[in-house]
Amino acid sequence: DAGVTQSPTHLIKTRGQQVTLRCSPKSGHDTVSWYQQALGQGPQFIFQYYEEEERQRGNFPDRFSGHQFPNYSSELNVNALLLGDSALYLCASSSKKQGANNQPQHFGDGTRLSIL
Amino acid sequence: DAKTTQPPSMDCAEGRAANLPCNHSTISGNEYVYWYRQIHSQGPQYIIHGLKNNETNEMASLIITEDRKSSTLILPHATLRDTAVYYCIVRVAISNFGNEKLTFGTGTRLTIIP
Numbered sequence: 036d037a038g039v040t041q042s043p044t045h046l047i048k049t050r051g052q053q054v055t056l057r058c059s060p061k062s063g064h065d066t067v068s069w070y071q072q073a074l075g076q077g078p079q080f081i082f083q084y085y086e087e088e089e090r091q092r093g094n095f096p097d098r099f100s101g102h103q104f105p106n107y108s109s110e111l112n113v114n115a116l117l118l119g120d121s122a123l124y125l126c127a128s129s130s131k132k133q134g135a136n137n138q139p140q141h142f143g144d145g146t147r148l149s150i151l
Numbered sequence: 152d153a154k155t156t157q158p159p160s161m162d163c164a165e166g167r168a169a170n171l172p173c174n175h176s177t178i179s180g181n182e183y184v185y186w187y188r189q190i191h192s193q194g195p196q197y198i199i200h201g202l203k204n205n206e207t208n209e210m211a212s213l214i215i216t217e218d219r220k221s222s223t224l225i226l227p228h229a230t231l232r233d234t235a236v237y238y239c240i241v242r243v244a245i246s247n248f249g250n251e252k253l254t255f256g257t258g259t260r261l262t263i264i265p
Contacts, residue, residue: 070253070255076257077257077258078253091252140197140253144193145194
C-alpha cells in the first residue's frame, strides 16, 4: 500500500522563476493538503483540495496556486519565486469518503525547494 | 482551532517510557487531539488521536485529562528511533469538507539517550 509520494525530492530555482511540485495521495484518499515548512518551524497550511476544488486556504499569497486531478493527485505551483520561499513543501492526504471527519492526514516526505 | 503548549525539548533514556505533555486549555467540545512526530528530513508521521477517552495503538498511548485541557503522549519503551520532534495538535472533527487544516506549533524535540 503506497503512501503519499511527492516529486521531486529536491529542487533548486532562482528568484523570479516558477515551480511545480507534485503529489500522489495515499491509496483510497481523495483530499490533498499542502504545507510549507521553513527551517526550524512547524509546517504551515497552504491550501486543501477536494473534488478538484480549493476548499480552504491559509495565509499565503496568490503566487501559490494548486490543482487537483480526477485521479486525486495534486500539483502546487509557485510563481515569481522569492528567497523566502525556500522551504520543505509537504503534501498530506486524507479521506472524506471513510465517513468520520476525524480521519488523520498522512504526509509525504516533501520536496526541498531552495531558491538562489 | 485551539492553541497548544508543549515543552520545547525533553530527554528520555532508551528503554524507558517517554511521557510528552501538551496543554490545550481552550479546546472545544468538538475538537480532537492529534499527535504527529517528525524525524529529521522526513514528513510528519501520524501517531494517534483521541477525543476524550484514553487511546492506545501499536505506537503509543494517549491520555486525555477528564476536563480535556491537557493530554500526555506515552511511548512505552523508547528506542533511539523515537528521537524526533513531536507535535500536539487540536483540530475540529466536523467540517463541511471533511478534513480541516492542521495547525502545527513548534513541538517538543524528544531525544532518546542510549
